[in-house]
Amino acid sequence: MAQNISVPDIGDFKDVEVIEILVKPGDQVNKNDPIITIESDKSSVEIPSPSAGQIKDLKVKIGDKVSEGSILATLDGGNEKKEEVAEPKKDIIEVEEKIIPKIEKTNGLRNGKETIYAQPISKDDIDPAETQEWLDSLRAVVKADGSSRAGYLLKQVIDEA
Numbered sequence: 001m002a003q004n005i006s007v008p009d010i011g012d013f014k015d016v017e018v019i020e021i022l023v024k025p026g027d028q029v030n031k032n033d034p035i036i037t038i039e040s041d042k043s044s045v046e047i048p049s050p051s052a053g054q055i056k057d058l059k060v061k062i063g064d065k066v067s068e069g070s071i072l073a074t075l076d077g078g079n080e081k082k083e084e085v086a087e088p089k090k091d092i093i094e095v096e097e098k099i100i101p102k103i104e105k106t107n108g109l110r111n112g113k114e115t116i117y118a119q120p121i122s123k124d125d126i127d128p129a130e131t132q133e134w135l136d137s138l139r140a141v142v143k144a145d146g147s148s149r150a151g152y153l154l155k156q157v158i159d160e161a
Helices: 081-098 128-145 147-160
Strands: 002-006 016-021 034-039 044-048 053-058 071-076
Touching: 034 071, 128 147
Parallel strands: none
Antiparallel strands: 002 071, 016 034, 034 044, 053 071
16 A cells, blocks of 8 residues: 655754655665655754655656655555554564663762763764754653663664664
């Protein structure tokens, strides 16, 4: 059954330019595979497929302007949502059990000193304030929900990157 892929609500924007088309008719895609890249004055965003299936046709080309709700492509076989939802949960549980070790909550303190959770890969951090905000947010998640939740969120961020 055919399903339209449209621009989701990704913030306050109108008439944003399509700068890259990442698929062509006939391509098989999985849920969350990037389909199209759009770019505003502030950022570029990849629009993911809402489900797995085959790209039937594209409704936009590079240079077109789109807004929330604009139809980007048609996907065949994209309405099998029950199967799509059940599988990722199993994968997430496996990741949490195998990769992320269970550690006791320390509230960011060890022996009365602040624990440093992560160091930048490069000393050329282009936005140290933003990096600090991300690290503070991660610490808050660890404090409130534990390291398993923080590990899950990090995996999602890495997959998105």
